[in-house]
Amino acid sequence: MAVLAQHDLQITRRRVQPKPARDEVWQRGLIVVIIAYLFFGLVMPLAMVFTKSLQTYAFYPEQVTIAFQMPDGSHAEPRSLQDWLDDSGAEANDGLRASERTRIQIVRIIPKNARADVESFRVTDLSADGGQLLIDGVPxxxxxxxxxPRAQLGKVQVRPQVSYGLGNYGYYFSQPSLFNSILNSFIIAMIVVVIVVPLAFGYAYGIMRTRMRGKAFFRLAATVPVLVPSLLPAIGLIxxxxxxxxxxxxxxxxxxxxxxxxxxxxxFFTFPHAMIIMIVALxxxxxxLYEASEVLGASKWRTFWVVTIPGARYGLISAAFVVFTLVLTDFGVPKVVGGDFNMLALDIYKQVIGQQNFQVGAVVSMVLLVPAVVAFAVDRIVSRRQVAIMSAKAVPFQPEHxxxxxxxxxxxxxxxxxFILGILAMCQFAALARFWPYNLTPGLxxxxxxxxDGGGWGAYFNSLKLAVLVSTIGAAIVFLGANMVEKARGFQIGRTILQFLSMMPMAIPGMVLGLxxxxxxxxPANPLHFLYGTMAxxxxxxxxxxWTVSxxxxxxxxKQMDKEFEAVAMSLKQPFWRMLSRVSAPVCxxxxxxxxxxxxxxxxxxxxAVVFLYSPQTQLASIAVLNMDDAGDIAPAAAMGMMIFYTNALVRILYSxxxxxxxGRLQAWRHR
Amino acid sequence: MSSDSYLQVKNVTKEFGDFTALRDVSLDVEKGEFVCFLGPSGCGKTTLLRAIAGLDIQTMGTIIQDGRDISDLPPSERDFGIVFQSYALFPNLTVANNVGFGLIGSGKSRAQINAQVQALLKQVGLPEQGNKYPSQLSGGQQQRVALARALATEPNLLLLDEPLSALDAKVRVHLRGQLKELQRSLGLTTIMVTHDQEEALNLADRIVVLSQGRIEQVGTPIEIYAQPANAFVADFVGEMNFIDARKIDNGHISIGEIRLAAEAAHLNGSDRVIAAIRPEDVQVQSAEATPNNFDVDVRHIEFCGAYLRATLGDRRLGDVSFRADLSMNLVRRLQVHQGGRLTIAMPPERLRVYPAN
Structure with a gap:
């Protein structure tokens, strides 16, 4: 008996391993699929940027020899390409930095007169790993x-070899033209913060804390810039x-x-972001608190500094960092109106699109990532505090006359x-004027x-297609993911990873993600390569x-839903998807x-982001604005920008x- | 503990990180029984309910329901219906759709489901409310919808997590009666979590008093009230006078100079004890004829409506005073007044002795 009791006790003292429910397999599967989506669409590409930034390319002309065929068919003593370079006193690639795509033709290294009568050449790759040469494109x-043979020598190229190290960073910081961009970007971003944040505070203060007229109009006017690409105000300014x-x-x-x-x-383009944050803060x-301050005999001015500003301080900090990051990571504005003033985000574009120098582009990306991540972290910390200062007992502020x-x-x-509407109106006027500034009669x-250039109306319809696809697919996946993070049972690891990955995109500038x-x-070695150049x-x-804001x-x-809904659904033996489709999704x-x-x-x-990724078949309206402006067709660029504005404004109105x-119909349950 | 009880909780421990919410809790619930988990907030009563439901599965221990070991099963594979304090009604579904939610996918036709939903709504007294949304109902009505929803799948165990706490006093008393009647007519094994002792005493066949993750006492309402197993239960359920006393022998204690007969055999050795008596158990009528009687001063009188609460003390008791509840009738007859003298008795069977802490 005693033995039995002991045995029984051991069984009951054992830790219980909860069994997963039948539908949890599907929940976990979904979490894994969404994690995979973010892993291959975010983590892996970003890891590649880091790897690329460490890659340096250099030529090794001493690793390649060339021997001339003698008239009798035998070959002369082979000489390395380095020997030939030494003879002429030249340097490989004229002493320029090699990049991934740099190639040197052998015919450029060996002077024409030295190989005048030779019918055939024997080239040898002496390196241990091969690949020093491309012979008609084959390593x-x-x-x-x-x-x-002589006629084919032009098709023999020397290829640079990769090695890993901090060489690109050294190069980057040694180039004043690149390095200055950091300073330029920071100064410009600071200036914009100093202008926009107080302005947005005042604007929001007018809307929230006074009884001035036209609040609804001002609120609407300030959000207009969200509806257009940042390229458009730059065009308006021109x-x-x-x-x-x-x-x-x-x-x-x-x-x-x-x-x-x-x-x-x-x-222009950061103002709405700052204003919305300030509206929330105010x-x-x-x-x-205001009544208390008045009773205590404080002046209006003192109340402003002691009550209003401290109450909005997290909003002010948050707005400053958001504006700072937006300016730092935007490339549309400096592209159009920057002249030869270099900015960080523009450097990535120039290095990659202009010079095909992917490695330096990657270095600039890493540099750009630092302030973006810092700003993101500060914003997250601050917004958590902002929630904490709201109390349930607070009495809403009633502005006095x-x-x-x-x-x-x-x-x-x-x-x-x-200022905001004037710039937009200017763009509209420019888009209609027949021939600026000589013939201002309107026309289409x-x-x-x-x-x-730019893809024409096709680009516009591509943009529409992209917007509909992204909004529909994106909203579905994001909501599913958030639902899993908030509501799934068990699988804590998966949910934590998904939550982390969901917060990441906000810290990644678009240029960096595109690159x-x-x-x-x-x-080409990536099995997902087939996606390149597609709408997908x-x-x-x-x-x-x-992703993150969504x-x-x-x-x-x-989070606002009753946290026992899932418990009730489980007790009623209903799988999570029924709960999701019949309750969570409709309520949300x-x-x-x-x-x-x-x-x-x-x-x-x-x-x-997309500027690096579009193909001739998938040109977009926003990219068309960029390319038309680049080609000097500024009026059509303004017209295309306005097309984006009409579309977004229309969708916005339809949404309202x-x-x-x-x-009102679907959500009848909200009304008593 | 019999091994064929309907629900058996064996050595259940629940830890949340470093915090232990339940410590080695064991409990049997019989079929058809109405059991209340009673205790102050944070005592582990809700944790135990959620462990039984499988919503927060215990760290260690076994739970057996109807002969089946359900310890590690998810809620969806257990057999229970549940009502929460918030009711957790789906706001976007009508009352009928809320009640019928558990019947979707059960293989029943729409007509069958509708008929069943109507029957359930009738059973809880809301036959006409099927097309309304939860926000259009009063709190008491919402509570009954939640109950109907929980009963729809015909579970053999009903779990109630403070289902009446969000309601105002009158509605609460009314619903309490309805709930008890419904439970009795269905013969449904029911566990209710509450912090309201009156509710527990009123509804339960048996009460489980919990404190700091441990069971303090299990018993019928009368047992819990009349024979609280320890000072915690005595204090938590009902009103209680605690008076410092000394143990003289297994049958006697003393308060100050006054010697009283009381069952003290369960306390070994130590002479410092605590005597406990409920205010309404202090006997005034024919006190002289009752053992343990002595004279006291009426130090203070407090009017409480149907009765009068007197604070009593005496030089011979030492530095203690205690309360007694006297009916108005008695007060008039004996002319009890502040500053007067009174003979009272502490009947030995009502006087309980606990170890001093």
């Missing part, structure tokens, strides 16, 4: 000799302040091409609104994109680029449609109508 093998601009005299001889233009356009204040303050704020908001000729995709998907890669890239929106909505429909809109609008305007009407 040479180690220790192998190749006989090349019409306003360029060499033939209507307001050029205002610059008093200064050129719009350069820091002035970059700052002005950056203020909406969380507590009327009771204050004619002087109200009119001051009205003036401030009007100036900003005129610039909307006929067939006469200019990462080239490295990863353009490698643009969809994947854009959906991941915009994920946070979905998570917030899911407002959040899902918000994500859809966010994806759509941003897919229409995005340039930075739909959320008003359709939600």
């Amino acid at each position: 040479s093998e180690a220790g192998q000799s190749y006989d090349v 019409y306003l302040f360029g060499n033939q601009g209507i307001l050029t005299p205002l610059l008093m001889g200064q050129s719009i091409y350069g820091p002035i233009g970059i700052v002005m356009a950056s203020v 909406s969380t204040s507590d009327q009771r 204050n004619p002087r303050l109200d009119s001051a704020m009205l003036i401030l908001c009007s100036v900003v609104a005129v 000729s610039h909307y006929d994109f067939s006469k200019v 990462a995709y080239i490295f990863f998907f353009n490698d 890669i643009l969809v994947i890239n854009t959906s991941i680029h915009l 994920h946070l929106t979905a998570s917030t909505a899911l 429909l407002p959040a899902i449609s918000e994500i859809w809109l966010y994806y759509f609008v941003n897919a229409m305007t995005t340039v930075s 109508l739909a959320t008003g009407r359709l939600m």
